[in-house]
Amino acid sequence: MQFGIFSVGDVTTDPTTGRTPSEAERIKAMVRIALKAEEVGLDVFATGEHHNPPFVPSSPTTMLGFIAARTERLVLSTATTLITTNDPVKIAEDFAMLQHLADGRVDLMMGRGNTGPVYPWFGKDIRQGIELALEYYNLLHRLWREDVVDWQGKLRTPLQGFTATPRPLDGVPPFVWHGSIRSPEIAEQAAYYGDGFFANNIFWPKEHYMRLIDLYRRRFEHYGHGAYDQAIVGLGGQVFMRKNSQDAVREFRPYFDNAPVYGHGPSLEEFTRETPLTVGSPQEVIDRTLKFREYFGDYQRQLFLMDHAGLPLSTALEQLDILGEEVVPVLRKEFAAVRPAHVPDAPTHASLLAAKQDAAAGVDGDGDGTEKVEAAQ
Amino acid sequence: MTERRIAVVSAGLGRPSSTLLLGEKLATAAEAALRERGIEARVDVVELRDHAHDLTNNMLTGFPASSLREMLERVTGADGVIAVTPIFNASYSGLFKTFFDVLEQDALAGRPVLIAATGGTPRHSLALEHALRPMFAYLRSVVVPTAVYAASEDWGAGGDPAGGLTGLTGLTGRIGRAAEEFAALVADRQAPERTDPYADPVPFERLLRGGD
Numbered sequence: 001m002q003f004g005i006f007s008v009g010d011v012t013t014d015p016t017t018g019r020t021p022s023e024a025e026r027i028k029a030m031v032r033i034a035l036k037a038e039e040v041g042l043d044v045f046a047t048g049e050h051h052n053p054p055f056v057p058s059s060p061t062t063m064l065g066f067i068a069a070r071t072e073r074l075v076l077s078t079a080t081t082l083i084t085t086n087d088p089v090k091i092a093e094d095f096a097m098l099q100h101l102a103d104g105r106v107d108l109m110m111g112r113g114n115t116g117p118v119y120p121w122f123g124k125d126i127r128q129g130i131e132l133a134l135e136y137y138n139l140l141h142r143l144w145r146e147d148v149v150d151w152q153g154k155l156r157t158p159l160q161g162f163t164a165t166p167r168p169l170d171g172v173p174p175f176v177w178h179g180s181i182r183s184p185e186i187a188e189q190a191a192y193y194g195d196g197f198f199a200n201n202i203f204w205p206k207e208h209y210m211r212l213i214d215l216y217r218r219r220f221e222h223y224g225h226g227a228y229d230q231a232i233v234g235l236g237g238q239v240f241m242r243k244n245s246q247d248a249v250r251e252f253r254p255y256f257d258n259a260p261v262y263g264h265g266p267s268l269e270e271f272t273r274e275t276p277l278t279v280g281s282p283q284e285v286i287d288r289t290l291k292f293r294e295y296f297g298d299y300q301r302q303l304f305l306m307d308h309a310g311l312p313l314s315t316a317l318e319q320l321d322i323l324g325e326e327v328v329p330v331l332r333k334e335f336a337a338v339r340p341a342h343v344p345d346a347p348t349h350a351s352l353l354a355a356k357q358d359a360a361a362g363v364d365g366d367g368d369g370t371e372k373v374e375a376a377q
Numbered sequence: 378m379t380e381r382r383i384a385v386v387s388a389g390l391g392r393p394s395s396t397l398l399l400g401e402k403l404a405t406a407a408e409a410a411l412r413e414r415g416i417e418a419r420v421d422v423v424e425l426r427d428h429a430h431d432l433t434n435n436m437l438t439g440f441p442a443s444s445l446r447e448m449l450e451r452v453t454g455a456d457g458v459i460a461v462t463p464i465f466n467a468s469y470s471g472l473f474k475t476f477f478d479v480l481e482q483d484a485l486a487g488r489p490v491l492i493a494a495t496g497g498t499p500r501h502s503l504a505l506e507h508a509l510r511p512m513f514a515y516l517r518s519v520v521v522p523t524a525v526y527a528a529s530e531d532w533g534a535g536g537d538p539a540g541g542l543t544g545l546t547g548l549t550g551r552i553g554r555a556a557e558e559f560a561a562l563v564a565d566r567q568a569p570e571r572t573d574p575y576a577d578p579v580p581f582e583r584l585l586r587g588g589d
Contacts, residue, residue: 134585154587184574185584192581204440211575219578265437274442 001335002346003328004044005037005320006079006236006303009057012310015258020310026056027063029313033306034067036317038074040324046077046109046303051085051118054260061094068102075348076102079198079236079303080111080179083140084132085122088156092143092164099169104349109177109198109234110137112186124155130185131155137176141193144173172356175347177234177301180212187212191219196232196346199296202305203261205274206295209235213296230344234301235292238277241322245280252279259309282326289327290334298339300346302331379415381563383407384455385422388462388473389495396495397424399527399552400461403493406556407459407563414564421451425472432472435479445479453480457489457563458518460509464496468508477512486517487569489562491555493525502526519562523555 007030013020021029034045047057047064057063064076076098081091091108099106112129113119119126135153142149143164152158168174177196180186181203190197197216199209213233220231240255242248249268256268256279271277278288289302304323307316345351385404389396401422408418425432431445441449452458462473477485492509496502505524513520531548 130584131587138585184578188578188581188584203438205443205446208440215575215578223581262438266434266442270434270442271438 001299001332001339002043002075002301003331004042004046004075004077004301004303005033005306005323006046006048006077007033007057008048008305008308009050009055010260010308011054011056012260012308014310014312015254017312021313023056025313029307029316030057030063031067031070032313033316033320034074034076035070036320037324038071040320040328042074042320042324042328044075044077044301044303046079048079049082049113050115051121052115061098064106065098065101068098068105071105073105075105075107077106077177078108079200080109080113082113082118083110083136084112084129085118085124086136088136088140089143089159089162089164092140093166095174096144096164096166096168099174099349100166104169104172104353106349107175107177107347109179109196111179112183114181128155130183133186134189137178137189137193141173141176144168169349170353170356172349172352174349175352177232182208182212184212184215187216188219191216191225191231192223194220194223194225196234196300198234198301198303199236201236201276201292202238203275206276210295217297226344227342229297229340230342232301232344232346233296233299234303234346235296235299236276236303236305237289237292238275238305239285239319239323239327240279241282241285241319241327243281245284248279248281255309255311263309282322285323285327286330286334289331293335293338298335298343300344380417380419381411381456381566382419382421382454383457383459383563384452385420385459386425386452386461386473386476387423388425388470388476390426390463390470390472394424395527395529395532396461396463397422399493399495399525400459402552403459403461403491403525403556403559406552407457407491407559410557410560411564414560416560416564418563421455423448423452425476428476429472432475432479436475441479449480449484453484455488456566456568457491457559458485459491459493459559460513461493461495462509464494464501464504467501468504469494469512474512477516480516483517485513488518489521489559489566490518491521491525491559493527493555495527497529499526499528499530502528521555521558521562523551523558525551525555 011026037045047060049060051058060078068076095108112133116126132155135155139151147163149162150160177198178186178190179198181200199213201209217228217231221228240248240252253268257263278285306319385400387397387400404420411418428445431442435441462469490513492505494505505526510520527548
């Protein structure tokens with residue numbers, strides 16, 4: 001199972017000091033946080049993509065390429081890549097390029113984006129959000145798998161004899177997750193392609209995500225990619241930890257109370273009750289995270305949101321120390337102990353390449369990365 | 378015996394509340410009118426003041442807390458809604474609007490709705506027609522032709538002296554007429570086949586073709 005962090009990349013005033021970092025500071029802080037993630041033994045760093053203040057990460061592959069050059073193991077990902085307003089041709093090219101530079105340590109998460117004006121800024125219509133996500137991803141999927149593409153759709157200029165360059169590393173496209181907060185269409189899409197499904201899990205009560213993930217798992221099986229419990233599920237989470245629970249609550253409360261999105265709304269206590277936000281001791285985070293498995297089934301990737309709402313960089317780095325030293329090792333052990341053998345790990349470049357080579361050798365033909373699983377049954 | 382569920386949504390703020398009282402009188406009259414048609418009504422009364430904080434939180438976070446979700450499901454699952462608000466500044470109250478603003482799209486489409494309001498003076502009565510009725514038209518609810526307004530004086534001898542269709546006068550007469558119209562719509566309502574997009578997703582090939 002993979003553990004990592006995802007960053008929204010917000011520039012937010014620290015409510016306890018009134019200090020606002022510059023964009024330069026925030027961008028460098030994101031990089032520092034990513035490097036720290038590798039240092040403390042996490043597996044994944046994912047950056048958001050935004051095109052409006054107060055967010056800085058408008059250019060994810062630039063940032064991830066820089067991080068790739070300074071890390072060895074970390075998988076670089078996104079949360080999310082806007083499949084609606086980016087040109088799928090450019091996504092195909094940017095992430096294939098990143099794959100080569102990062103020696104395959106790349107995957108990405110598709111999302112529609114929920115900032116209304118971004119659509120018109122990029123010449124799109126938000127009312128076509130779902131259609132854009134479906135049509136553009138369909139094209140992206142082909143651009144990474146077919147050397148020469150003839151394509152005609154409704155929402156982009158046609159392509160005749162087009163080859164996206166560079167070709168994916170080793171002919172293996174980056175693994176794709178589809179993130180959704182509420183759309184059954186996106187769960188259906190992820191299932192159809194045998195891609196991963198990521199439930200952000202941060203805002204809504206778990207019952208909502210249980211329905212979405214159940215839908216994705218049922219349809220993943222329906223489309224023949226594997227059994228219900230072999231579908232590739234990722235979850236978000238949000239934590240703030242100190243040795244003593246009361247200290248964590250006392251320190252985090254002003255950040256919570258003034259946070260973008262939920263600040264000045266529900267109390268910290270209400271929000272922790274209703275959502276996966278956990279503010280407390282490392283043990284409380286362990287207990288809460290282990291519960292996710294009971295709600296959503298065995299899953300492959302857990303990402304935590306650790307660096308938002310104006311928390312200073314020093315605090316975010318301390319949090320990563322606690323996460324890497326005290327929480328994730330226990331979670332790895334506990335999750336592994338209860339995980340059935342037939343439940344696959346999250347696909348990586350290495351596993352997808354091995355699957356492709358096995359397929360070429362005639363072991364299994366569908367090339368969807370489930371070969372080993374099927375062989376084991 | 379057939380059964381129908383009616384939800385009363387009251388945005389009254391006082392305790393006791395004349396807005397709630399009007400809602401309850403309308404519900405009682407609607408129950409009686411349905412019983413004449415051989416239909417048993419189950420009435421659920423929701424006082425929005427009890428959920429005011431949750432409604433604001435839903436506005437800010439974009440999702441309903443579990444306590445609020447349960448209430449929203451009771452209202453959106455009803456066969457008919459009696460919606461009552463005090464008139465503030467020539468329109469519905471902010472709390473009343475907030476409730477309808479957090480509902481999912483189409484949550485009340487096709488649903489019979491009886492609109493009613495209270496106010497200190499009869500001069501605000503047309504707020505029902507220029508504020509509430511258009512909002513429910515936008516929500517594509519089926520709004521009962523008679524809207525009921527109760528000014529302070531209507532609770533006594535005030536109001537119109539002429540007998541209505543029911544032969545009763547004043548507020549009681551208007552309540553009876555509105556409840557009768559509402560009951561007819563609720564009685565006729567066939568619960569729509571609700572498709573659950575999570576249980577029965579549109580297959581991908583059809584999604585990709587644009588849903589046709």
